[in-house]
Structure formats: C-alpha cells, structure tokens
Amino acid sequence: MSMPTSxxxxxxxxxxxxxITSPLLGIYGTLPIMMFLDAYPALRPEPILSEEFRMLIGLIFVSFSTFGQWMINLWMxxxxxxxxxHKFHQQVLFRYVGSFLLIGIFMGLAMGILDTIKPDRVAETIGILRFYPILTAFTNNLVILLIIRVVLANYEKSKLELQKAQLEIDHLLSQQAQLKQQIxxxxxxxxxxxLxxxxxxxxxxxxxYTQDVAKYLRRSLEMAERNLVSVRxxxxxxxxxxxxxxxxxxEAIQYEVHxxxxxxxxxxxxxxxxxxxxENAIKHNAAxxxxxxxxxxxxxxxxxxxxxNNRRPKFHSEPTTQIGLANLSQRFGHFTEQLPDISTVDDRFSVTLATHLDESIDH
Incomplete structure (x- = not known):
C-alpha cells in the first residue's frame, strides 16, 4: 500500500x-452461506431461481451493501x-462506536423491511440463518475500519516525515545563512x-581601493543568496x-591556479x-x-x-574567532559526507576539497 502525502x-x-474491497468482501460474505446450504440441502428454500443466479444476486447485493458501508464510514x-x-478516545467513540451503531441501525431497518414485505418467504429462506447478514455486515465493517485506520495512519506518518524533512532543510538553510554572515x-x-x-x-x-571594495562587496551580496556555486x-x-x-x-601575497x-x-x-x-592563510602566516x-x-x-600555502606562522598571530576551517567543514557537511581533508606536512599547509556536491537544497 503506497503512502499518501496529501x-x-x-x-x-x-x-x-x-x-476493490467491496466485491472481495461480497464474495467473502456470500460463499459461506452458499457452502452451508450445500451442506444442508434440507434448509434450502423452494427453488424459484437457479442456484447460479441466486449466487450472483447475493454477491451483487452484499457487494453493494459493503460499498454502502464504505460510504457511511468515509462520511464519518x-x-x-x-x-x-484529535484525542484517541474521542476518535474511538465517534468513528468506531458510531460506525457500528449506524451499521446496526441500517441492517435492522433492512431486515425489518424484508419482514414487512415478505414475512413468510424471509422466515422460510433464512430460518436459523436470520442473523447471518448482520454478522457479515459487522465483520465487513470491521475490515473497512481497519483499512481506513491504516491509510490514515500512513498519511499522518508521511505528513510528519515531510514536516520533519522541511524543518531539517529550514535548519540547514538557517545555519548556512549564519555561517555566511560570520565571514x-x-x-x-x-x-x-x-582605507x-x-x-x-x-x-x-x-x-x-574604495571602488574595488565596492565591486567585491556587490559580488559578495549577489553570491550570498546561494549556497553552492560553480568552481569558476x-x-x-x-x-x-x-x-x-x-x-x-x-608582492608579499601571491597565488597560482592550476x-x-x-x-x-x-x-x-x-x-x-x-x-x-x-583569508585563513593570510591571517595566520607572516609574509x-x-x-x-x-x-x-x-x-x-x-x-x-x-x-x-607555505607556512610561516606569525609570532603574534591574531586571536582566533573559531570561524575559518570549522565554518568550512560545517558548510561542506550540509552537502556531502566528504568533509575537507586538512593536513600539515613540514612547511606546507593544505586543504583538499570535494567538488561533487549535492545541490538538492541549493537556492
């Protein structure tokens, strides 16, 4: 059974x-009575219609009755x-007790109408099986209620999962915004x-210099709306x-790109x-x-x-703000399990970055 999402x-x-279930429950409700009458031929009424036709009529009647029960329960x-x-005991009282009460009233009225129209035929045909239709109706109603319960429970579960996923995405986006604001x-x-x-x-x-800074900040604002960008x-x-x-x-600061x-x-x-x-390299190294x-x-x-970058630590380095590499690792963690690989070997400091990142929450 697929999980509904709306x-x-x-x-x-x-x-x-x-x-789907109305004809299946119709078969379930019809076959036992037919098998019982086959086992006890003396209980059969005088044949007015053929056995096959009576079975078909019974199947159609029970199927439509079951569909009517579905309509009653969906209305409830x-x-x-x-x-x-929202409280469970309120739902039980209204949906389950109320449903069986309505089905009982419906079947009681139906049996009463049959008694009024053809009292002799009903007594002759049903006899000791008089209450079998009511038992079948209650059994079918229980199956219908269980199916409704499963469908609604799946919907509530899927709704909670979607809400949880949305909250996680909102949380990640909020973290992204906070991390970018720290830069x-x-x-x-x-x-x-x-200046x-x-x-x-x-x-x-x-x-x-002011004009160059203005261009840089303008570009920074344009990029701030996004989480992932191309390497270029x-x-x-x-x-x-x-x-x-x-x-x-x-010339104290240089760079190479390959x-x-x-x-x-x-x-x-x-x-x-x-x-x-x-920025991290410039902040922590003398040049x-x-x-x-x-x-x-x-x-x-x-x-x-x-x-x-080559390492040449400052004698009096600027106080750390706990942003730099921790910030970078957190932001990578939102898109991939491959976090930056940071290493220091001899006089070189290096950070290796994955570039195949998941853009599913890129905005």
Whole structure:
C-alpha cells in the first residue's frame, strides 16, 4: 500500500480501496452461506431461481451493501475531521462506536423491511440463518475500519516525515545563512584599516581601493543568496579578494591556479570557500616581499581541489574567532559526507576539497 502525502491522495486511495474491497468482501460474505446450504440441502428454500443466479444476486447485493458501508464510514471520517477530534478516545467513540451503531441501525431497518414485505418467504429462506447478514455486515465493517485506520495512519506518518524533512532543510538553510554572515566582519575590519592608511597617504589610491571594495562587496551580496556555486564562480570571487589583498600587501601575497576547464564548469563548492581559505592563510602566516605567502590551487584526483600555502606562522598571530576551517567543514557537511581533508606536512599547509556536491537544497 503506497503512502499518501496529501488529503487529496488520501481520498483517492480510500475510494480506490472501497471499489476493490467491496466485491472481495461480497464474495467473502456470500460463499459461506452458499457452502452451508450445500451442506444442508434440507434448509434450502423452494427453488424459484437457479442456484447460479441466486449466487450472483447475493454477491451483487452484499457487494453493494459493503460499498454502502464504505460510504457511511468515509462520511464519518469527513465529519470527524470537521469536528477536529484529535484525542484517541474521542476518535474511538465517534468513528468506531458510531460506525457500528449506524451499521446496526441500517441492517435492522433492512431486515425489518424484508419482514414487512415478505414475512413468510424471509422466515422460510433464512430460518436459523436470520442473523447471518448482520454478522457479515459487522465483520465487513470491521475490515473497512481497519483499512481506513491504516491509510490514515500512513498519511499522518508521511505528513510528519515531510514536516520533519522541511524543518531539517529550514535548519540547514538557517545555519548556512549564519555561517555566511560570520565571514565578513574580519575582512571589513581590515578593509577599513587599509582605507584609513590610503586616505592619509594617497587619496587617489584610496579612491580606487574604495571602488574595488565596492565591486567585491556587490559580488559578495549577489553570491550570498546561494549556497553552492560553480568552481569558476568561487574562483572569480577568490581573485577579487586576492586583488584587494595584493593592493594592501603588494608582492608579499601571491597565488597560482592550476584547474582544468571541466572542473571549473562542473565542480561545485559552498559559496566563499576559496576566499575563506585565502583569508585563513593570510591571517595566520607572516609574509613579506622576500618571503612571500604563496597560495596554490591545484586539481587533484577524482575531481578534488587542493588548496595549499607555505607556512610561516606569525609570532603574534591574531586571536582566533573559531570561524575559518570549522565554518568550512560545517558548510561542506550540509552537502556531502566528504568533509575537507586538512593536513600539515613540514612547511606546507593544505586543504583538499570535494567538488561533487549535492545541490538538492541549493537556492
């Protein structure tokens, strides 16, 4: 039985079950009485119609009666939803007790009508089997109630699973937004400090630097709406960032890129990945024109990217804000199980990144 995911699909599935089970329950209700009469021929009434025709009429009658029971129960489910009966004992009293009560009244009226129309024929035909139709109706009604219960329980389960999945996605998107918002304060502080120096020493250079920062921030805002970007887009943003850093530090900051066009177009990275790694390298390493900091971005095996830099730790490094690499690992964790592989070997620091990420929650 498929799991319904909307009220409309629940309704369709219940109607489909009503059409399928009504004839099956009709057979279930008809065969025992036919087998019983075959076993005890003395209880049979005088044959007015052929045996096969009577069986067909009985099957049709029980099938339509069962379909009528389905309609009664579906109507009660609809009323129950309108009354918003959420507590289990309220549902039991209304749906189950109420259903059997209505079916009992319906069958009692039907038997009473038959007694009124053909009292002798009813007594002759039914005899000791007089209450078999009522027993069959109650048995069929129990089956119908169980089917309805299973369908509705599956719907509630699927609805809870969808709500849970939506909450998880919303939570991940909220985390993404918070993590991305953490990236900029440190950078902006350095920009303002650099701009202050340029204004006092070289106003024209300060003007050009301000324009470059404006372009960078405009691009940053455009990319902030997304979670995953192509490697090419992230690399372009990285280049803009490095341009600003080279204005600030000159030849002391350098970088090299060795990536294929295929990886640039087909690979995906969390937004700001390369820029964050560059910022982390600049923050924790000393650099000058004689001993420049060189950041290398190379293509590795299986479509991975290795970002590395020579290590020259600062004697008085800036206090850590617990953002950098922890932030990056958290953001990768939203899209893949392949978290960044961080290693330090001799005088080199490197981070290897997966680029085949799941874009199912990319917005």
């Amino acid at each position: 009220p409309r699909s629940v309704k369709k599935q219940l109607w489909r079950m009503a059409l 489910v609809r009323i129950e939803r309108k009354l918003t009966l 900029h304060p440190h950078f902006l502080f350095n920009v303002l400090a650099t 202050q120096i340029f204004i006092s020493r070289d106003p024209e250079r300060a003007k050009a 887009e992230d690399l372009d943003f990285f280049r803009q960032y490095m341009h600003l850093q080279q204005i600030r530090f000159g 990536l294929s066009d295929g990886l640039l177009e087909n690979g995906r990275l969390p937004v700001y990945t390369l820029q964050m790694l560059a 000058d024109t004689e001993h420049p900091l060189v950041i290398e971005i190379r293509e590795g095996a299986k479509g991975r990217i290795e970002v590395s």
